[in-house]
Amino acid sequence: xxxxxxxxxxxIKTRGQQVTLSCSPISGHRSVSWYQQTPGQGxxxxxxxxxxxxxNKGNFPGRFSGRxxxxxxxxxxxxxxxxGDSALYLCASRDARGRQNSPLHFxxxxxxxxx
Amino acid sequence: AQTVTxxxxxxxxxxxxxxxxxxxxxxxxSDYYLFWYKQPPxxxxxxxxxxxxxxxxxxxxxxxxxxxxxxxxSFSLKISDSQLGDAAMYFCALTNNAGNMLTFGGGTxxxxxx
Numbered sequence: 001x002x003x004x005x006x007x008x009x010x011x012i013k014t015r016g017q018q019v020t021l022s023c024s025p026i027s028g029h030r031s032v033s034w035y036q037q038t039p040g041q042g043x044x045x046x047x048x049x050x051x052x053x054x055x056n057k058g059n060f061p062g063r064f065s066g067r068x069x070x071x072x073x074x075x076x077x078x079x080x081x082x083x084g085d086s087a088l089y090l091c092a093s094r095d096a097r098g099r100q101n102s103p104l105h106f107x108x109x110x111x112x113x114x115x
Numbered sequence: 116a117q118t119v120t121x122x123x124x125x126x127x128x129x130x131x132x133x134x135x136x137x138x139x140x141x142x143x144x145s146d147y148y149l150f151w152y153k154q155p156p157x158x159x160x161x162x163x164x165x166x167x168x169x170x171x172x173x174x175x176x177x178x179x180x181x182x183x184x185x186x187x188x189s190f191s192l193k194i195s196d197s198q199l200g201d202a203a204m205y206f207c208a209l210t211n212n213a214g215n216m217l218t219f220g221g222g223t224x225x226x227x228x229x
Contacts, residue, residue, distance in 0.1 A: 031215060043206065043219035056215050088158060103150060104217060106160035 001027060004107035006091050012113045018079040021110045025072050025093030032074040033104065034066060037088040046089075049074055078112075086114045117142045119209050121220035128197045129228050135182075136192045136223045138207030148210045149183070149190045150217070155203040163205070166190065194225075202227045 005024040013019050025032050033048035033056075045058040049068035066076040072093075078085055088111050092104035119140045128134035140149070151163040166174045166183050173181050178195045194201055207220040 033215065033217075035217075035219075042221050043217075045216050045218070048215045050215070056211075056213070058216070090158075090160065092160070102214065103162045103165055104160075105162075106152075109158045111158075 004091055004093050004105055006089075006107035006110050008110060009108065010111045010113075012115065013081050014115055015081055015083060017081050018077060019081060019112060020075050020077045021089055021091075021112070023074045023076075023091030023093075023107060025074070025091075026095075026105055029093035029095050029105070030072050031094045032068055032072060033092050033094075034074070034076050035090045035092065036060075037090060037109070038086075043090070046076065081114045083114050085112065087112060117144070117209055117211065117218040119207050119218050119220035121205075121207055121223050123223045124221070125224045125226070127226040127228060128194070130197055130199060132197055133193060133195045134197055134225065136194075136205050136207075136225065138190045138192070138220055140188050140190060140207070140209050140218075140220075142188075142209060144212045146212055148214065149181075150208045150210075151179070151181070151190075151192045152206045152208060152219075153201075153203045154206065154222075160206070164192065197227050199227050199229060201225060 007022045031050045034046040037043045048056045052068045063079045068074045088109045090109045092106045094102050147168045149166045152160045153163050164176045164179050180193045182191045204222045206222045208217040
C-alpha cells in the first residue's frame with residue numbers, strides 16, 4: 001500500500017503570495033489532518049477533514065484553509081503569506097472507521113519557505 | 116486545553132545501551148490515547164508505540180516499551196539495546212477525545228553513539 005504522499009516537497013514563495021499544498025492519503029483512509037512544524041512553536045494542529053467535512057480546526061488565522069475531495073485527497077491553502085508561515089507542513093491520514101486509537105500515518109511533508 | 120511536555124530537549128545513549136525519554140501531559144478527557152512518534156532526518160513521522168489510557172498494562176513493541184503512570188500523567192519511552200538507526204527526534208503525543216487531533220510535546224533529540 002502506498003503511503004501518504006505530499007506534493008511538492010519544497011516550495012519557495014514571496015510574502016503576500018498564496019500557496020496550495022496537496023496531500024494524497026493512504027488508500028481507504030478517509031480522515032486527513034494537517035500539522036505545521038516550526039522550530040519555535042513545534043508541531044501544531046491545523047485542521048482535520050473527514051468525508052469532505054472539516055471536523056476540527058486548530059488555532060490558526062483564517063488565511064489557512066483546506067478542503068477534501070471525494071477521493072479523500074486534501075489540499076491546504078495559505079493566502080497572503082507571511083514570513084512566519086515558513087514551516088514544514090505535515091499531512092497525516094488515518095482509518096477513522098475504527099476506535100480513536102487508530103494512529104496517524106504521516107507524509108514526508110512540504111517545506112515552505114517565505115521570503 | 117491539553118498540554119504535553121517533554122523536559123529533555125536532547126539525550127544521548129551508547130549503542131546497545133538503554134535510554135528513557137520522559138513525557139508528562141495534562142488533559143481533562145477521560146478517554147484518550149498516547150503515542151510516541153519518531154522523526155528521522157527524512158522528516159517523516161513514524162509511529163513507535165501507542166497506549167490506551169484505560170489499559171493499565173504498559174505497551175511494548177520489540178525494543179520499545181512505555182512506563183505509563185496515569186495518576187501522575189506520565190508517559191515515558193524506554194528504548195533497549197539502542198541502535199544507530201534509533202537516532203532521531205522523538206515526540207510524545209496525546210489525542211483528544213474524538214481522536215482526530217494530536218497535541219505534541221516539544222520533542223527530544225536522541226543521539227546514539229557508536
